[in-house]
Amino acid sequence: MFVMSIWGTSLSLSSRSLAIALVLCVTLLYISYSFNACLLASISRSLQQSNLRNLLSLTSTPRNESSSNSSSSNDSATPASNPSNNSSNTTNRSISSVPAAVGIANSSDGSPKYQLLRQPGLRPSRHLPDTLIIGVKKSGTRALLEFIRLHPDVRAAGSEVHFFDRHYQRGLRWYRHHMPYTIEGQITMEKTPSYFVTKEVPQRVYHMNTATKLLIVVRDPVTRAISDYTQAASKKADMKRFEQLAFVNGSYSVVDTTWGPVKIGVYSRYLERWLLYFPLSQLLFISGERLIMDPAYEIGRVQDFLGLKRVVTEKHFYFNATKGFPCLFKSEARSTPHCLGKTKGRNHPHIDPSAIERLREFYRPFNNKFYQLTGINFAWA
Numbered sequence: 001m002f003v004m005s006i007w008g009t010s011l012s013l014s015s016r017s018l019a020i021a022l023v024l025c026v027t028l029l030y031i032s033y034s035f036n037a038c039l040l041a042s043i044s045r046s047l048q049q050s051n052l053r054n055l056l057s058l059t060s061t062p063r064n065e066s067s068s069n070s071s072s073s074n075d076s077a078t079p080a081s082n083p084s085n086n087s088s089n090t091t092n093r094s095i096s097s098v099p100a101a102v103g104i105a106n107s108s109d110g111s112p113k114y115q116l117l118r119q120p121g122l123r124p125s126r127h128l129p130d131t132l133i134i135g136v137k138k139s140g141t142r143a144l145l146e147f148i149r150l151h152p153d154v155r156a157a158g159s160e161v162h163f164f165d166r167h168y169q170r171g172l173r174w175y176r177h178h179m180p181y182t183i184e185g186q187i188t189m190e191k192t193p194s195y196f197v198t199k200e201v202p203q204r205v206y207h208m209n210t211a212t213k214l215l216i217v218v219r220d221p222v223t224r225a226i227s228d229y230t231q232a233a234s235k236k237a238d239m240k241r242f243e244q245l246a247f248v249n250g251s252y253s254v255v256d257t258t259w260g261p262v263k264i265g266v267y268s269r270y271l272e273r274w275l276l277y278f279p280l281s282q283l284l285f286i287s288g289e290r291l292i293m294d295p296a297y298e299i300g301r302v303q304d305f306l307g308l309k310r311v312v313t314e315k316h317f318y319f320n321a322t323k324g325f326p327c328l329f330k331s332e333a334r335s336t337p338h339c340l341g342k343t344k345g346r347n348h349p350h351i352d353p354s355a356i357e358r359l360r361e362f363y364r365p366f367n368n369k370f371y372q373l374t375g376i377n378f379a380w381a
């Protein structure tokens, strides 16, 4: 009886243990299942996000391309001296890599081709400019930018960024954010014509990158002054006549050198400041007159200076008789003809020839100094 009762007790004990073990097993299985499910969900989420990020960074490229271009690699957030990083972008350019990469960029199918873009250099990113068009205002700076950006290895900011003269305190990170996306081997370019005449700019550009290449379009300072005046008059209905503004006291004897349109034409004065920071070999002077008469010639010089293959040639230009200026084809296949906008190539007002003659006389010594500094005789009258 006693044995029976012990046996019975141990039986009920072992079935309780069995039941407890079963419950424990089921609980463990449930916890393990939930944990694995969470883990898998989180892995899949992060994979989706990284794919999305890649896709977004790729699809944002055309937005910037439509406005312009750039390349260099400087992550500095403040305008402190960090000159060396940008210069490497001017070498090792591969024209053939560009259309290929752009083609791949449009693919979002996750194929091996698409994976190529993850390789360093092929993933588009923004860089500080390694080339600047610094001026001179009203000399053909927009034409130069539009012409040179036909090159597949050039990307430029579409509008004038004014970083070095107006927004310098915002820092290089801000500046870089205004640059277009580029891939390795492409040049990043920006044009702001007021850089040439703003006192602080040469030193600031030098601090960004001592190797920055500088493009300067120059034009007969008298015609440039009239062009500058024409632009100002187009915005102000009651503007005085050019002759009244260019001279002191209404007579043509004393030139008003404080008036912006006159002052900017004293190129030698501004150039001297730039030469304190940059050797002449880093500056390229483009004749504004020749850019109109023979754009292919001037663009050839620019491509050589930038170490680019001569891709933009006479095949890209045609003379538009209605506009009275050269216009361009966006490709060698002569598709998409394009002229600059209405604000480029305005009709100038009639100016008294005596006033023009007096201004020529005024500029002559400064022009000669400029020819001497640049080693180029621009032959302005």
Ligand SMILES: Nc1ncnc2c1ncn2[C@@H]1O[C@H](COP(=O)(O)OS(=O)(=O)O)[C@@H](OP(=O)(O)O)[C@H]1O
Residues within 6 Å of the ligand: 136, 137, 138, 139, 140, 141, 142, 143, 193, 226, 227, 228, 230, 288, 291, 292, 325, 326, 327, 340, 343, 344, 345, 346
């Ligand atoms: N291809 C072509 N089409 C139209 N205009 C051309 C071209 N090439 C040079 N130019 C000359 O460019 C002058 C304007 O110069 P900028 O672009 O430097 O002006 S700005 O400083 O950016 O406002 C502009 O000056 P204005 O003629 O006084 O309007 C033109 O003479």
